[in-house]
Amino acid sequence: MRFSNTLLLLILCFLVITWTVRSVPPQLPVQCDQTGCTVSNTYGVWPDRTNCKAAKVAYPTTEEELIKAVAYASEHNLKVKTVTKFSSTIAKLACPSGSDAMLISTSKYNSVIEIEPERLTIKADSGVSLRELIDKVEAAGFSIRMSPYWEGVSIGGLISTGSHGSSWSGRGGSVHDHVVGINLVVPATSSEGYAKVVSIEEGRDDELLNAVKVSLGVLGVISKVKLSIEKAIKRSITYNFTSDVALEVMFMEYGKNFEFGDIRPHPLVRASNGNTAVYRYDHRSPDDVSGNGVNDFIGFQSNAILISKGVRALEKALETSKSENGKCKTADATLAYKKLTGKGLKNNGLFFTGYPVIGTQGKLQSSGSCLYSSSFRIDLSCSWDPRYNGLSFYETTAIFPVSRFRDFFLDVKKLRDLKPERFCGIDIYNGILIRFIKGSKAYLGQTEDSVVIDFNYYRADDALTPRLIQDVMEEMEQMAFVKDGAKPHWGKNRKVVSLA
Numbered sequence: 001m002r003f004s005n006t007l008l009l010l011i012l013c014f015l016v017i018t019w020t021v022r023s024v025p026p027q028l029p030v031q032c033d034q035t036g037c038t039v040s041n042t043y044g045v046w047p048d049r050t051n052c053k054a055a056k057v058a059y060p061t062t063e064e065e066l067i068k069a070v071a072y073a074s075e076h077n078l079k080v081k082t083v084t085k086f087s088s089t090i091a092k093l094a095c096p097s098g099s100d101a102m103l104i105s106t107s108k109y110n111s112v113i114e115i116e117p118e119r120l121t122i123k124a125d126s127g128v129s130l131r132e133l134i135d136k137v138e139a140a141g142f143s144i145r146m147s148p149y150w151e152g153v154s155i156g157g158l159i160s161t162g163s164h165g166s167s168w169s170g171r172g173g174s175v176h177d178h179v180v181g182i183n184l185v186v187p188a189t190s191s192e193g194y195a196k197v198v199s200i201e202e203g204r205d206d207e208l209l210n211a212v213k214v215s216l217g218v219l220g221v222i223s224k225v226k227l228s229i230e231k232a233i234k235r236s237i238t239y240n241f242t243s244d245v246a247l248e249v250m251f252m253e254y255g256k257n258f259e260f261g262d263i264r265p266h267p268l269v270r271a272s273n274g275n276t277a278v279y280r281y282d283h284r285s286p287d288d289v290s291g292n293g294v295n296d297f298i299g300f301q302s303n304a305i306l307i308s309k310g311v312r313a314l315e316k317a318l319e320t321s322k323s324e325n326g327k328c329k330t331a332d333a334t335l336a337y338k339k340l341t342g343k344g345l346k347n348n349g350l351f352f353t354g355y356p357v358i359g360t361q362g363k364l365q366s367s368g369s370c371l372y373s374s375s376f377r378i379d380l381s382c383s384w385d386p387r388y389n390g391l392s393f394y395e396t397t398a399i400f401p402v403s404r405f406r407d408f409f410l411d412v413k414k415l416r417d418l419k420p421e422r423f424c425g426i427d428i429y430n431g432i433l434i435r436f437i438k439g440s441k442a443y444l445g446q447t448e449d450s451v452v453i454d455f456n457y458y459r460a461d462d463a464l465t466p467r468l469i470q471d472v473m474e475e476m477e478q479m480a481f482v483k484d485g486a487k488p489h490w491g492k493n494r495k496v497v498s499l500a
């Protein structure tokens with residue numbers, strides 16, 4: 001009992017301290033010494049837990065320097081992988097095969113952003129961060145209609161893995177479906193100088209564009225990305241904490257009715273009339289409705305390093321002692337706190353005072369305040385920052401054709417009803433996030449309108465330590481990828497999913 005109370009206290013501190021502060025920036029993913037370079041991802045550990053080595057790294061700052069870097073690799077017959085400032089890919093995509101390979105980093109290739117107001121497009125260097133891009137577009141009176149929820153990504157990196165937000169409207173929820181042009185740097189013959197730029201435009205080079213816009217970094221280095229933009233968008237968000245009854249039927253209407261909506265069922269936590277699901281009523285708001293709201297999603301806020309370590313230590317202890325009950329109490333406390341704080345929505349940029357939260361697209365679609373440094377708060381970081389042994393978790397992401405999602409979700413409910421407590425480990429994180437993406441012409445995109453689910457859960461420090469009730473998560477993975485026709489997100493998942 002005392003153990004659970006300590007846990008709850010720690011969770012509460014964790015959640016409260018994350019509320020208003022900013023933190024030390026994440027470490028750069030490429031570290032080099034005399035023996036070569038190591039590439040890691042933002043979590044500091046790849047799915048197979050082995051290091052990724054490369055011989056050298058180039059840091060171009062312009063397209064000309066990027067061409068030179070590719071030419072050097074081509075002339076010397078070196079394998080190349082593009083890495084970014086963020087390395088937010090969970091899958092080991094940014095790792096070249098062979099430790100004699102060369103990395104080309106776009107972390108310093110981020111100075112040019114050009115808006116073409118009359119054509120409603122923006123063209124940017126591929127290393128430009130999502131936040132820089134959003135701020136520039138919004139300052140000019142426009143909006144990027146779609147982006148992932150996490151802003152710790154570059155424009156070149158995020159389209160390469162098919163990253164998405166949530167929408168069945170317009171061009172849809174996948175960012176690559178808003179791409180109207182790409183400059184790709186590829187190897188070339190010696191007479192061409194060993195590298196050249198291929199300029200690809202929507203309407204003129206559609207086959208090439210469909211191949212390149214989601215290409216996992218294997219077709220060349222994306223140098224520039226041109227996106228379609230819209231006149232400034234204002235949005236209104238309300239989280240409705242309600243029952244998950246009939247969710248497997250209602251998701252269709254819901255997905256059609258709410259342009260930016262998502263749903264988060266929390267399988268364990270019980271509402272008065274059934275299990276809880278959080279429906280995000282998220283749609284456009286008229287321009288003349290005032291609102292300065294910000295979505296500073298709780299999971300992407302800064303945490304006190306000591307608290308992240310403490311929560312991790314307690315989560316480990318609950319795993320070791322096989323305490324389902326402790327996990328359930330944590331899940332209850334976490335959801336109650338999220339309800340109280342609007343999950344990080346802030347009406348005036350500072351506090352959550354009630355629904356709806358109205359604001360601009362740029363402040364509501366993507367977030368990640370733990371990314372930004374403050375010289376006087378070195379005690380804070382993103383909760384998963386590997387330098388401080390904080391949270392460590394897996395993320396399973398499955399993308400279903402719309403017609404297959406109902407069966408999957410009914411099976412999840414059956415599994416839940418056998419013993420709801422077994423889902424507490426998932427509820428501690430974010431429950432099951434359900435998002436919507438449209439069918440895409442990208443060859444590595446989804447061919448039809450789809451429903452995407454994400455769920456996070458504890459990851460042990462070493463590969464041989466079993467997770468508490470891991471059969472539930474693995475059952476869900478198998479149902480999704482083997483039985484119900486889901487495909488993985490290219491940038492996420494455990495390694496086993498790629499074998500399914």
Ligand SMILES: Cc1cc2nc3c(=O)[nH]c(=O)nc-3n(C[C@H](O)[C@H](O)[C@H](O)COP(=O)(O)OP(=O)(O)OC[C@H]3O[C@@H](n4cnc5c(N)ncnc54)[C@H](O)[C@@H]3O)c2cc1C
Binds near residue numbers: 042093217
């Ligand atoms: C906390 C967190 C939250 C996330 N939330 C979402 C979400 O809401 N929705 C979603 O869809 N995804 C989400 N992701 C996944 C993330 O969006 C993708 O992994 C994305 O691809 C990462 O972009 P990056 O700029 O960090 O690229 P990296 O991770 O560095 O690279 C990803 C791949 O793209 C290649 N690449 C990068 N730049 C180029 C280039 N210029 N030319 C050619 N190839 C290139 C790399 O070689 C690599 O194969 C999340 C990830 C994290 C860690």
